[in-house]
Amino acid sequence: MNEIATFAAGCFWGVEDVFLAVSGVTNTRVGYTGGRLDKPTYRDVCNGDTGHAEAVEVTFDPHQITYAELLTVFWDCHDPTQVNRQGPDYGEQYRSAIFYHSESQYQIACDSKNELERKNVFRRTIVTQIVPAAVFWEAESYHQKYHLKNGGGCGF
Numbered sequence: 001m002n003e004i005a006t007f008a009a010g011c012f013w014g015v016e017d018v019f020l021a022v023s024g025v026t027n028t029r030v031g032y033t034g035g036r037l038d039k040p041t042y043r044d045v046c047n048g049d050t051g052h053a054e055a056v057e058v059t060f061d062p063h064q065i066t067y068a069e070l071l072t073v074f075w076d077c078h079d080p081t082q083v084n085r086q087g088p089d090y091g092e093q094y095r096s097a098i099f100y101h102s103e104s105q106y107q108i109a110c111d112s113k114n115e116l117e118r119k120n121v122f123r124r125t126i127v128t129q130i131v132p133a134a135v136f137w138e139a140e141s142y143h144q145k146y147h148l149k150n151g152g153g154c155g156f
Contacts (some may be wrong), residue, residue, distance in 0.1 A: 002026055003062050005070050005104035006033060006099035006133050009078035010086025012148040015056045018077040020145070024065025028145075029057050032139040033099055040137055048091045055099065057136050063135045067105055074098065081124035096128040106130065 009015045010058045012030035019028050042097055045052045060070060078086050080096045100106040109112030109130045137145075 001062075002059050003040045003067070004101055004133075005058045005060060005067060005105065006055055006101070006136060007070075007074045008034070008055040008097040008105060009074060009080075010054070010077075010094045010096060010146065011089050012054040012056050012139070012143065015077060016145065017147050018073060019056055019058050019070075020148070022060075022065065022070070022073055024069075025058055025060050027059040029138055030143050030146075031055060031057065031136050032093075033134050033136045034097060034131065035134075038088050038135075038137075042140055042143065045093050046091075048093060050093075052093055052137070053095050054093050054139075055097070055136070067108050068112060071098070075112070075116060075121075079122070080126045080128040081122050083127050084097070096126075098128060098130045099131060099133040106132075 016028050016030050019025050031051035032045050035050040037044055037050040040050050040052050044050050058070060071145045078096060084090060084092050084095050086094050098109045100109055113126055114129060
């Protein structure tokens with residue numbers, strides 16, 4: 001039985017690319033979560049006042065890859081010490097966040113973050129939010145698997 005993990009780590013196009021390449025990930029979709037508006041559009045979220053994050057919902061086979069291993073991919077694909085920004089993208093919609101779907105995911109995410117902080121891996125404070133999963137609003141179809149359809153990549 002597959003499980004779901006949801007991550008926000010900046011522009012969802014590049015984050016989706018990273019997770020699509022991971023063995024054990026069976027599907028991804030990009031969208032918006034953690035905000036106040038029902039059925040937000042890309043334009044709504046880009047205005048920066050809905051509270052949503054650009055996020056990637058990752059469907060995975062826990063017999064092939066663990067949630068802890070997905071977290072390693074998440075930590076490695078962005079800078080979790082930047083508040084509301086990744087690279088040239090800035091705003092609340094580009095925040096670093098883990099949206100957990102169970103108490104088990106919550107504990108594993110907290111343990112993972114605490115271990116990175118204990119080891120001082122990033123040399124700055126990790127600002128990643130660890131919050132309960134909210135409604136995931138799928139982004140417009142042209143955003144799905146964007147780089148696969150249009151070429152390019154974010155250089156992760």
